[in-house]
Amino acid sequence: MDFILYSIAGLFSLLCFAIASRRWRRRSPPLPPGPIGLPLVGSLFSLDPDLHTHFASLAKTYGPIFSLKLGTKLGVVITSPEISKEVLRDQDAIFANRDVPAVAHIIAYCASDIVWTPDGPTWRMLRKVCVREMLSKASLDGVYGLRRREMRAAVVDLKRSCGKAVDVGAQMFVTVMNVITSTLWGGIVEGEEGRSTVGKEFREVVAEITELLGQPNLCDFFPRLGWMDLQGIEKKMKRNLERFDGIFKRIIYERKGKQEEEGEGGKEKDFLEFMLRLEKEGADAKIPFTMTHVKALLMDMVVGGTETTSNTIEWAMAEMMKKPEIMRKAQEELDQVVGKDSVVEESHILKLPFLGAVIKEVLRLHPALPLLVPHCPSSPSTVAGFSIPQGSRVFINVWAIHRDPSIWENPLEFNPERFLGLDGGKWDYKGNDFSYFPFGSGRRICAGIAMAERMVGYSLATLLHAFDWELPSGSKLDLAEKFGIVLKKAEPLVAIPTPRLHHDLQLYT
Structure with missing residues (x-):
């Protein structure tokens, strides 16, 4: 009799547990909506190469947060200020990590840099x-x-090329690259082939690195x-890593040799x-700073600071040439602040509100970075009422x-007056207003904002x-x-x- 009672009690307990589990699963938030996709591959092979516009288009169908099955990974795309704030501010600690792509693991020395190293x-x-030491x-x-x-x-260089067509982005890439390398190790990218030729080669390498970082990779x-x-x-x-690593090794070897010759003491030169x-x-006594970290940070600065800055300058020049009245207004402001008998100094920039x-x-x-650098939750989370599994790749479509x-009123119009x-x-x-945060927000906000502000403003x-253009x-x-x-x-x-202004070239030397 006791056995029968215990058996009935056990079955009743199992039944209660099953019912409770079913109800709990029903109460558990669902995944964000999104396209169903194909078995195994999901939506992987339907991705448009222009991911920022492709994701913006999908958001019109599935809403400001949606998910895509990408092979064994789940991608989550966010296209709303409110939901971006949930991820980057309210749950910053959970979403502060990265789902490191295979190519980023390679170029960043096993993810040993600022961009890809886990939060910690x-x-x-x-x-x-x-x-503290470079960007303050x-x-x-x-x-x-x-x-x-x-x-x-x-x-x-540009004055010597007057009357000839110049590649504005390439010219500015060389300038930005030389500023960064001079700041890093006191050298520039000039060589026997000349400033423009060497700069063009470096630009092609950096462009391929950033292109590979944004390209969907089946291995991921x-x-x-x-x-x-x-x-x-x-x-x-x-x-690409081998090329840059060779440069870094040579520079580090030469610098260590000079340090040995000069001995200890004195302030660091760069x-x-x-x-x-x-x-x-x-x-830090508990955290070693290794030679891998040295090279990874050099890579961050060279790759992360050059193309982003020179591209922004190129976009600005293109947009102003599309609307010459805006260029004229910027030049009039410069003439009032700088004058026609002087040259621009960085101290003028804060006095140029229109620029x-x-x-x-x-x-x-x-x-x-139209999708910023994708975030990755370190634990399961709920965002906007939807479940975001641990390890998902979360894209913030800041472009959209x-x-x-x-x-934004007339959002496709180039209108600085706004x-x-x-x-x-x-x-x-x-990054405090999630309607406008081009450098991201939260603890993983871009570390180089101050440098970018100075270089873009001063260059433009x-x-x-x-010059007139x-x-x-x-x-x-x-x-396009x-x-x-x-x-x-x-x-x-x-x-x-x-x-x-017909300045003598001596003013610029």
């Missing part, structure tokens, strides 16, 4: 090293002379197939020297948010103050975009500079 003590140490206001003020030297060298969505490298993407990235001392002495509005409008229409007609006046003054780059002011005869201005992890113009901006 090592990442905080790396960010502190960069922000005091550090940037201290190397203004390098920026001035390279910008004036660019003006001299089917990790067990990773060893096969079916698309050859990892092989290409390894070649960021590399500081990092080498840190590598020798240790950044600042131009830059903000460029970054609204053409954010450097910046073009949302419910937020950033002037009482309403326009509220927009900045700090100089180009507009020193026109298209070559018979050519048309194309504003080319998607990658970095957004760029599909066709380079080729324009003819003409001196405005």
Whole structure:
């Protein structure tokens, strides 16, 4: 009798548990809606190469948060300020990690840099090293002379090319690259082949790196197939790593040799020297700062700071050439603030509100990273009432948010005036307003905002103050975009500079 009673009680308990579990599953939030996709591969093979516009189109069907099955991975796309705030502010700690692509693991020295290192003590140490020693206001003020030297060298180059068509983006890439490498290790990318030729080669390598970082890779969505490298993407990235690693090794070897000759003591001359001392002495008693970290941070600065900055300058020039009245207004402001008998200094930039509005409008229409760097939750989460599984790849489509007609009036029009006046003054780059956050937000916000502000503002002011610009005869201005992890113009901006103020070249030397 007791056995029968115990059996009935056991069956009753199991039944109650099954009912409770079923009800719990029903109460558990569902995944975000999205296309069903195919068995095994999901929506992987239906992805459009221009992911930012493809995701924006899908959002019109599935809403401001949707999911896609991408092989064995789940992709979640967010296209709303409110939901972006949930991820980047309210649940920042959960979403502060990265789902590291195979090619990023390669180019970032096993994800040993600021961009891809997981949130934690090592990442905080790396960010502190960069922000405090290279990207702080005091550090940037201290190397203004390098920026001035390279910008004036660019003006001299352009004056010698007057009347001829020049590739604006390529010219600015060389300038930005030389500023960054001078700041890092006191050298520039010139060689026997000449400034423009060497710069062109470096630009092609950096462009391929950023393109590979944004290209869907089957190895990421089917990790067990990773060893096969079916698309050859990892092989290409390894070649790029070898090229940069060779440069870094040579520079580090030469610098260590000089340090041994000069002995200990004295202030570091540049960021590399500081990092080498840190590598020798240790950044933290508990967290080693290794030679891998040294090279990974060099890679971050060279790759992350060059193309994003030069592309923004190129976009700004293209948009203003499309609307010459905006270029004229920016030049009139420069003439009033700088004068016609002087040259632009970085100290002028804060006195140029219209130029600042131009830059903000460029970054609204053409954010450097249209999907930011994808985030990855470290634990299961609920966002906007939907379940986001641990390990998902979360894309924030800032490009689409910046073009949302419910937020922006005439969102496709290039109109810097929207950033002037009482309403326009509220927009900045700090990531506090999730209707406008071109550099991201939260703890993984871009570390190089201050550097980018200075380089873009100073470069644009100089180009507009020193020259008038026109298209070559018979050519048309194309504003089509080319998607990658970095957004760029599909066709380079080729324009003819003409001196405005007839300065003697000695003013720029």
